[in-house]
Amino acid sequence: MNNSSPGETAQPDSKELLATEIAGIRFNNPVLTASGTCGYGLDMIELIDLNRLGGICTKGLSARPMPGNAPWRIVETHGGMLNAIGLQNIGARAFVEEKLPHLRSYDTRIIPNVFGYTIGEYIEAIEILESGEGIDGYELNISCPNVKAGGESFANDATQAAAVTRAVKKASTRPVIVKMSPNVTDLALIARAVEDAGADALSLINTAVGMSIDIYTRRPRLANVTGGLSGPAIKPIAIRCVYQAFRAVKIPLIGIGGVATVEDALEFMIAGAGAVQVGTANFYDPGASMKIVDGLAEFCNQQGLKTIRDLVGTVRLD
Numbered sequence: 192m193n194n195s196s197p198g199e200t201a202q203p204d205s206k207e208l209l210a211t212e213i214a215g216i217r218f219n220n221p222v223l224t225a226s227g228t229c230g231y232g233l234d235m236i237e238l239i240d241l242n243r244l245g246g247i248c249t250k251g252l253s254a255r256p257m258p259g260n261a262p263w264r265i266v267e268t269h270g271g272m273l274n275a276i277g278l279q280n281i282g283a284r285a286f287v288e289e290k291l292p293h294l295r296s297y298d299t300r301i302i303p304n305v306f307g308y309t310i311g312e313y314i315e316a317i318e319i320l321e322s323g324e325g326i327d328g329y330e331l332n333i334s335c336p337n338v339k340a341g342g343e344s345f346a347n348d349a350t351q352a353a354a355v356t357r358a359v360k361k362a363s364t365r366p367v368i369v370k371m372s373p374n375v376t377d378l379a380l381i382a383r384a385v386e387d388a389g390a391d392a393l394s395l396i397n398t399a400v401g402m403s404i405d406i407y408t409r410r411p412r413l414a415n416v417t418g419g420l421s422g423p424a425i426k427p428i429a430i431r432c433v434y435q436a437f438r439a440v441k442i443p444l445i446g447i448g449g450v451a452t453v454e455d456a457l458e459f460m461i462a463g464a465g466a467v468q469v470g471t472a473n474f475y476d477p478g479a480s481m482k483i484v485d486g487l488a489e490f491c492n493q494q495g496l497k498t499i500r501d502l503v504g505t506v507r508l509d
């Protein structure tokens with residue numbers, strides 16, 4: 192409700208300003224936490240009010256639990272970090288039974304992030320999650336090697352990316368958001384293939400492949416040799432990807448990559464993202480997502496915007 196006295200210009204309340212809909216999912220605001228940086232959401236409850244988050248993308252879930260890679264699995268870099276966690280997770284069944292009942296008591300959208308090494312494994316995970324009450328949609332991590340196609344990542348090949356999207360859409364009663372990789376030569380081509388295969392939205396980007404070497408041991412710092420670069424260092428790449436995808440497809444986009452401040456979130460939205468996810472910033476500033484929610488409402492008021500949705504894709508090229 193507005194509390195403006197007579198004569199003052201009424202400002203819409205922040206609930207109206209920030210509410211949005213993506214892939215048929217209604218979000219209270221366009222700020223989500225990114226997969227792998229907030230566990231299964233519950234890890235954040237002592238740090239932030241989950242009711243004030245637009246949504247939570249869980250750590251990647253597979254049909255069965257996975258132990259992940261050997262250490263070292265994380266390396267700090269300038270403006271970011273490299274990780275090769277190896278998709279360690281408790282498995283879709285344990286998520287549904289042990290985490291979901293508590294998580295769904297919060298007023299936030301719950302989006303399990305899902306992966307597999309074959310299309311069949313994606314379907315198995317989805318079939319388990321379909322039995323879970325309170326799930327709002329799925330985010331597909333397609334940056335995984337397809338072991339039945341020579342180990343090339345699904346995300347790097349338009350045909351494979353479309354095939355996994357189509358199969359998951361068939362198996363799911365819920366909206367499917369497909370997460371794009373920046374490690375491709377033609378993002379627009381893959382985005383269009385995934386849209387044609389039925390994706391309800393795209394989220395972008397996943398991490399950029401990187402490597403770091405210890406000059407004294409001359410060994411890679413990560414046991415896995417390469418890892419995924421994330422954090423502010425990748426933001427310009429992510430903004431470029433959102434900008435390109437916005438021109439290539441009609442389905443909504445969720446921007447990810449180095450979002451740490453309200454200015455970052457606004458930049459993604461102007462490039463074409465209807466919402467953003469906060470990832471690496473959660474590790475060094477767990478309150479970042481809350482500050483972004485507050486900052487977005489303030490920006491709308493300052494700029495006289497009636498809804499944050501009016502900002503999406505308004506980058507000017509004239």
Ligand SMILES: Cc1cc2nc3c(=O)[nH]c(=O)nc-3n(C[C@H](O)[C@H](O)[C@H](O)COP(=O)(O)O)c2cc1C
Pocket residue numbers: 225226227228250251252274276278304331332370396397398420421422423425447448449450468469470471472
């Ligand atoms: C430690 C760590 C684990 C991650 N695990 C996953 C995962 O399980 N599934 C996934 O799709 N993305 C995963 N990501 C990628 C993030 O969700 C996000 O796309 C990426 O980090 C870029 O955003 P950021 O720069 O804000 O961190 C992970 C990232 C980090 C840093």
